[in-house]
Amino acid sequence: MLLKRIISSVVLISIISAVIFFDWLCALTAVVFIIAGLYEYFLMLEKKGIKIYKYFGIGMGAVIPLSIMFRFEPTKSWELLFIVLALFFILLMQFKRRDSSGVIVDISTTLFGILYVSWFFSFIIKIRYLAGGFGFLVALLLMIKLGDIGAYLIGSRWGKRPLIPHISPKKTIEGSLGGLLFSVLGALISKPFLPFDLGQLFLVALGLGVLGQLGDLSESLLKRDCQIKDSGSIFPGMGGVLDQIDSLLFTAPVFYFYLSVIVK
Helix, strand or coil, X not given: CHHHHXXXXXXXXXXXXXXXXXXXXXXXXXXXXXXXXXXHHHHHHHHHCCCCCHHHHHHHHHXXXXXXXXXXXXXXXXXXXXXXXXXXXXXXXXXXXXXXXXXXXXXXXXXXXXXXXXXXXXXXXXXXXXXXHHHHHHHHHHXXXXXXXXXXXXXXXXXXXXXXXXXXXXXXXXXXXXXXHHHHXXXXXXXXXXXCCHHHHHHHHHHXXXXXXXXXXXXXXXXXXXXXXXXXXXXXXXXXXXXXXXXXXXXXHHHHHHXXXXXX
């Protein structure tokens, strides 16, 4: 299992290293990850027995990052307008159902997938497209992914006290603290890319580290409800695409708004 995890990690790092230097290629890779993540999400729901519109949801979800990639923004809040339109079409599709039981659950879970996977992860593209976006994205990945690695290493070696056992039995308080420590380390490594002093850097790293762990726990909550261990198996030893991007789903939007609103 460890060997598989190492090989998958090398593959992921190689992919990221190859695409991150080119904004359009980075954006295209994010689109692919979103489509794969949405497929895994809808597949989980199908296994749970929820009637969702998988390919409609994937198609609608793909439009959001593609519109950002090609800088297609007819309105200031284009993504939100699109999500409202998605809801409208999902509602229309319910009219041809003969059985109305479960309609609210089906609509809600489909729309949630578009928001949770597509819209949240699309902020990776927005960060990359900012002035200085290459450095900002490198910094975010270092803080979050080193946090993931730290939580795994510290938790595996010294973890004793469960964090939230009914959601994720293997996650420990020691691992969580180790993850935060590694997130701070990632922030220090990426300091040349960030216009922050040490105090601000420390707070940003802690805040994003906590959000990253919440993103991980949130996906664990979904998997627990669907009674599966991993969202997929595309990365041997590490699970699916959704398992790899879960810690970025909350951190990317927050980091983007922090950079674009607070950092002038």
